[in-house]
Amino acid sequence: MAVKTMEEGKARSGGSLLGALKRYSFVLVFLAIYIVYAVVSGGLTVGATMNIFRHSAVIGIIAVGMGLICLTGDIDLSVGSMLAFVAGFSVVVFNQTQGSIPLTLLFALCLGALCGLLNGVLVGVVEMPSFIVTLATMLIFRSLSQYECQHLPSELIGNGSSVYRMSSTLPSYQAIYQFGNGRLPGGMPIVGLILLLVIIVFVYLLTSTKFGKKVYAVGSNARAARLAGISVPLMRTLVFVIAGALIGLAAFLWIAMNASSDPATTGKSYEMYAIAAVVLGGISMSGGRGKLLGVLFGAMSYTVIDKVIIALKMDSLINDTIKGVILILVILIQIMGPKLKDRFGKSKAGASE
Amino acid sequence: MELLGMRDIHKSFSGVPVLRGVSLSVQEGEVHALLGENGAGKSTLMNILTGAYACDSGTITFAGNDITNASIKQVEDAGIAFVHQELNLFNDLLAYENIFLGQELTNRFGSLDKGKMISQAHDLFTRLGVDIDPCALVDDLKPSEKQLLEISRALFRNARLLILDEPTTALNTEEVEHLFSIVRGLRKGGTSFIFISHKMPEIFELCDSYTILRNGSFIKSGRIADTTPAEATSLMVGASMEQRGSWQPRELGDEVLRLEGYSGNGFRNVDLSVRRGEVIGLTGLKGCGSSELMQTLFGVMRPTGGVASISGTKLHGGSIHEAMRAGVAMLPADRKENSVVPDMSLLENMCLSEQVLSAKSLPISRSREVERFDHYKRLLGIKAPSPDANINSLSGGNQQKVFIARWLNTDASVLLLDNPTQGIDVGAKAEIYRLILGLAEAGKTGLINTLEIPELKEVADTCYVFYEGEVVKALPHDQIDERTVMLYSTNSLATA
Numbered sequence: 001m002a003v004k005t006m007e008e009g010k011a012r013s014g015g016s017l018l019g020a021l022k023r024y025s026f027v028l029v030f031l032a033i034y035i036v037y038a039v040v041s042g043g044l045t046v047g048a049t050m051n052i053f054r055h056s057a058v059i060g061i062i063a064v065g066m067g068l069i070c071l072t073g074d075i076d077l078s079v080g081s082m083l084a085f086v087a088g089f090s091v092v093v094f095n096q097t098q099g100s101i102p103l104t105l106l107f108a109l110c111l112g113a114l115c116g117l118l119n120g121v122l123v124g125v126v127e128m129p130s131f132i133v134t135l136a137t138m139l140i141f142r143s144l145s146q147y148e149c150q151h152l153p154s155e156l157i158g159n160g161s162s163v164y165r166m167s168s169t170l171p172s173y174q175a176i177y178q179f180g181n182g183r184l185p186g187g188m189p190i191v192g193l194i195l196l197l198v199i200i201v202f203v204y205l206l207t208s209t210k211f212g213k214k215v216y217a218v219g220s221n222a223r224a225a226r227l228a229g230i231s232v233p234l235m236r237t238l239v240f241v242i243a244g245a246l247i248g249l250a251a252f253l254w255i256a257m258n259a260s261s262d263p264a265t266t267g268k269s270y271e272m273y274a275i276a277a278v279v280l281g282g283i284s285m286s287g288g289r290g291k292l293l294g295v296l297f298g299a300m301s302y303t304v305i306d307k308v309i310i311a312l313k314m315d316s317l318i319n320d321t322i323k324g325v326i327l328i329l330v331i332l333i334q335i336m337g338p339k340l341k342d343r344f345g346k347s348k349a350g351a352s353e
Numbered sequence: 354m355e356l357l358g359m360r361d362i363h364k365s366f367s368g369v370p371v372l373r374g375v376s377l378s379v380q381e382g383e384v385h386a387l388l389g390e391n392g393a394g395k396s397t398l399m400n401i402l403t404g405a406y407a408c409d410s411g412t413i414t415f416a417g418n419d420i421t422n423a424s425i426k427q428v429e430d431a432g433i434a435f436v437h438q439e440l441n442l443f444n445d446l447l448a449y450e451n452i453f454l455g456q457e458l459t460n461r462f463g464s465l466d467k468g469k470m471i472s473q474a475h476d477l478f479t480r481l482g483v484d485i486d487p488c489a490l491v492d493d494l495k496p497s498e499k500q501l502l503e504i505s506r507a508l509f510r511n512a513r514l515l516i517l518d519e520p521t522t523a524l525n526t527e528e529v530e531h532l533f534s535i536v537r538g539l540r541k542g543g544t545s546f547i548f549i550s551h552k553m554p555e556i557f558e559l560c561d562s563y564t565i566l567r568n569g570s571f572i573k574s575g576r577i578a579d580t581t582p583a584e585a586t587s588l589m590v591g592a593s594m595e596q597r598g599s600w601q602p603r604e605l606g607d608e609v610l611r612l613e614g615y616s617g618n619g620f621r622n623v624d625l626s627v628r629r630g631e632v633i634g635l636t637g638l639k640g641c642g643s644s645e646l647m648q649t650l651f652g653v654m655r656p657t658g659g660v661a662s663i664s665g666t667k668l669h670g671g672s673i674h675e676a677m678r679a680g681v682a683m684l685p686a687d688r689k690e691n692s693v694v695p696d697m698s699l700l701e702n703m704c705l706s707e708q709v710l711s712a713k714s715l716p717i718s719r720s721r722e723v724e725r726f727d728h729y730k731r732l733l734g735i736k737a738p739s740p741d742a743n744i745n746s747l748s749g750g751n752q753q754k755v756f757i758a759r760w761l762n763t764d765a766s767v768l769l770l771d772n773p774t775q776g777i778d779v780g781a782k783a784e785i786y787r788l789i790l791g792l793a794e795a796g797k798t799g800l801i802n803t804l805e806i807p808e809l810k811e812v813a814d815t816c817y818v819f820y821e822g823e824v825v826k827a828l829p830h831d832q833i834d835e836r837t838v839m840l841y842s843t844n845s846l847a848t849a
Contacts, residue, residue: 229709
């Protein structure tokens, strides 16, 4: 054990090029996939590249929340259902407030934070396992959004049947749709810019503030963190609340982009994509280690895979197979690489004796 | 006849030599004491023997075969078994299942032959004189029974050499006697033992021969019959013992910490008054309540009665944050579990607690933190390459200094140090204690909980001896000595 930690220490203090490559391997993975995309689509336009940001916005913001939770050593399986739940009711609020965009956004953020608070209190204060808690709330949020969609008066859900639809007759409908689908000069989608802003804020929070240090400390050694004075229950609850608010933001972007939310399919399997993006981004699932910046690249890598499949005109049902295989490959390289090197290095040392 | 021969073993960890040409020879059918202070290199030597570490140079022979740098499995198969301090048993399995694990007996249909295993385990226990029900859940066994179970398991697997690493720490006198009688019986049958212990009376009662290590070097080996406890002790500690003494009477300030009838989980009715600049030692046997007192004072556990006040302000208790704001700091025991944040750098580890107190202003000023780091690095003599090095790249003593810096950085006035020299080499120990005296000189107040009385003698102005949760005696500095403290901590005076 002592030997292992010493090796880890050495590996981390190594400022070599190899060390840097290892620490930013998520960039390499993204670039590799991106090059494949460039090749199969026969050269890339700026618009196509900017589209990656558009399609990464929702999952990227969710993955940031997931990354935060994973850094404390927990997990949130409810993010996809929570997205559908918050998106559905935000549509209702939009329709009910005569299309008030600020109120809709505020509601989405608050409902998301509230859902996160439910998860967070059960995990952080009651100390139930996060896997179980969020498994349960995953079922609850999905079911509630589907149930309410059937039982609310149909004018509240924009006269849709089994879909929450924003009422297109409201004056601000165009404005919110424009927000969700518009582009800035230069082609950057507005939602993509929001993703970048979220990433910048959270990278700053995690690397350069006391809050960030506490998140890492709790995930790295909760006992030591507690004895250093950190309120571990508070921190564990807080990351769930923040993740919930981020999902609220993602839900707002979702309805702005789609003008509707289907409670059965919105955010389906998003918990898995978010976790995959977090892992691909190099954050340790046991907590305490990894960079939030990696999450951006992890999420974008998956968006590009979608686009590769479309460009190759493959059946989209093969999508998850490829995503799964890539996840296994990347982690395989990360885990087997040092082991192979160790074995190779050892046999070499043995031969020289 | 020689069973085990380790010759001229060298081992370094990241350039720091921990073993410098150590030799160890164990004869067949003898109990061999391996002596040395914490950090002398005993554990490293044993880890090399059992295959956990590879040695840099040297040879190991066992029963005539060369087993230098063999794997853990090969060493086990050769007949060497390590009975660890932290026992290697599966608590959720039954006693006999532990014995047969990996070598289960099956009937001709391939299913487990439980009846046969239980009866064989029963026979084994009877033969050894061990009174354990083969079908008992290991979790329900007493520590002494677990130890005997592990010895039984090793013998079942034909071990010829057993390493007993401080086997008596968790046992009472009767259980120790029982263990020793079993060891003596096995010795008669030709089994050999390496016995690692700090308790001289036990060693002189049980062992045939000894090897002494100090600071990674071989010092002496010979027959127990030819030496005395006093000689062995002075060989173990070397000359450094005399040089250490830097305690001087100091001017003490006003009262800083006051406990009245303070009670909690594991201790009761403690009255204590500590003045600014004073260094107080708390000691007693394992489980005497002194560590619990510290944890309660720091807010880890809730007090059940009495009053604790810092500079006149009462503590409500049960909140670490409250204690920290009042200027109390605690360096917990078991550094690896309770202090080290393994994924963080030295700087981050050091600043963590200060950041908790100043959490209201969110951003971190790296330049100011590095400045503080450099200040404490000089003050405490931390040997570290850079503030960004990983905490695990430092030696135990230097890690501990980083954690002392963690608390000094919060401007704490009362330092609770729970077993601060645990797992630290001899040189660094003396340094830590010099630091504590230096800090006391500068007006900090220190409470030290340790079982190592010679160390307390170096630093403590007063020593409070605990027995079963209560303070039985307060000894002023010049009355602290091993014998007196032992008398009170075992409560021998009351029973005599």
